[in-house]
Amino acid sequence: xxxxxxxxxxxxxxxxxxxxxxxxxxxxxxxxxxxxxxxxxxxxxxxxxxxxxxxxxxxxxxxxxxxxxxxxxxxxxxxxxxxxxxxxxxxxxxxxxxxxxxxxxxxxxxxxxxxxxxxxxxxxxxxxxxxxxxxxxxxxxxxxxxxxxxxxxxxxxxxxxxxxxxxxxxxxxxxxxxxxxxxxxxxxxxxxxxxxxxxxxxxxxxxxxxxxxxxxxxxxxxxxxxxxxxxxxxxxxxxxxxxxxxxxxxxxxxxx
Ligand code: PEP
Numbered sequence: 085x086x087x088x089x090x091x092x093x094x095x096x097x098x099x100x101x102x103x104x105x106x107x108x109x110x111x112x113x114x115x116x117x118x119x120x121x122x123x124x125x126x127x128x129x130x131x132x133x134x135x136x137x138x139x140x141x142x143x144x145x146x147x148x149x150x151x152x153x154x155x156x157x158x159x160x161x162x163x164x165x166x167x168x169x170x171x172x173x174x175x176x177x178x179x180x181x182x183x184x185x186x187x188x189x190x191x192x193x194x195x196x197x198x199x200x201x202x203x204x205x206x207x208x209x210x211x212x213x214x215x216x217x218x219x220x221x222x223x224x225x226x227x228x229x230x231x232x233x234x235x236x237x238x239x240x241x242x243x244x245x246x247x248x249x250x251x252x253x254x255x256x257x258x259x260x261x262x263x264x265x266x267x268x269x270x271x272x273x274x275x276x277x278x279x280x281x282x283x284x285x286x287x288x289x290x291x292x293x294x295x296x297x298x299x300x301x302x303x304x305x306x307x308x309x310x311x312x313x314x315x316x317x318x319x320x321x322x323x324x325x326x327x328x329x330x331x332x333x334x335x336x337x338x339x340x
Contacts, residue, residue, distance in 0.1 A: 091125070091338065094151055096151075096181060108138075117331040128148050128324070131153065149178040150177045152180045157199040169200075169204055169207045170207055182197055182211050194237060198236055204248070210249070212252050215252070216255045217255055243286065253273050254319060255299050270312075278291075298321065303333055
């Protein structure tokens with residue numbers, strides 16, 4: 085059964101769009117389509133360079149909040165090119181995506197992911213922890229892989245902090261592929277993730293963690309995956325760059 089949690093939809097713009105003015109336009113279009121009565125928490129995660137612009141568009145409207153696509157775990161210092169979590173917090177970021185597969189592919193390790201999760205929690209923000217297998221095998225080894233990702237990413241996270249953790253299950257094979265996991269795949273994985281979390285933290289604490297799905301979510305498949313997959317929302321990549329489609333996904337989630 086689906087839990088009574090407010091749904092969450094995070095739009096990951098990745099390295100798009102091409103200019104500040106286009107980011108302003110995109111955020112404005114999304115804002116104009118969002119309803120104030122919407123019970124869904126909507127997070128927009130633009131490239132860090134556009135956070136200030138997107139924040140201006142949000143203008144305290146509570147229609148959406150700001151997300152970061154990545155962060156570094158140290159606070160300050162000689163870390164060229166990095167952005168720290170206190171810096172993101174200062175600009176108004178509420179959610180930080182951690183361990184996206186596109187970053188893991190560039191060498192981000194489980195250890196670094198764990199350090200980032202801990203640092204996000206320490207600053208009082210919400211970590212959207214991405215996990216997901218590269219491929220599935222009939223022997224079910226992918227489940228062992230997922231369990232290992234959860235255990236290593238959440239090492240030393242206190243169970244009283246689990247409200248600050250969101251898990252985005254994003255099978256790598258479905259990201260940007262145009263083909264999502266089936267609602268049955270998603271449901272099975274949700275149950276599995278909950279079991280792993282219960283084993284680590286105990287059932288009551290584990291139930292605080294929101295579980296999202298990500299990977300080729302579109303206006304066509306969102307409702308089915310949300311209902312039958314029994315997830316708490318979505319991490320949306322490509323479709324979050326299309327205001328009508330993105331808001332349609334949010335409406336599908338909020339109408340249930
Ligand atoms: C993502 O970037 O996290 C993602 C799920 O991308 P897409 O929706 O484009 O598959």
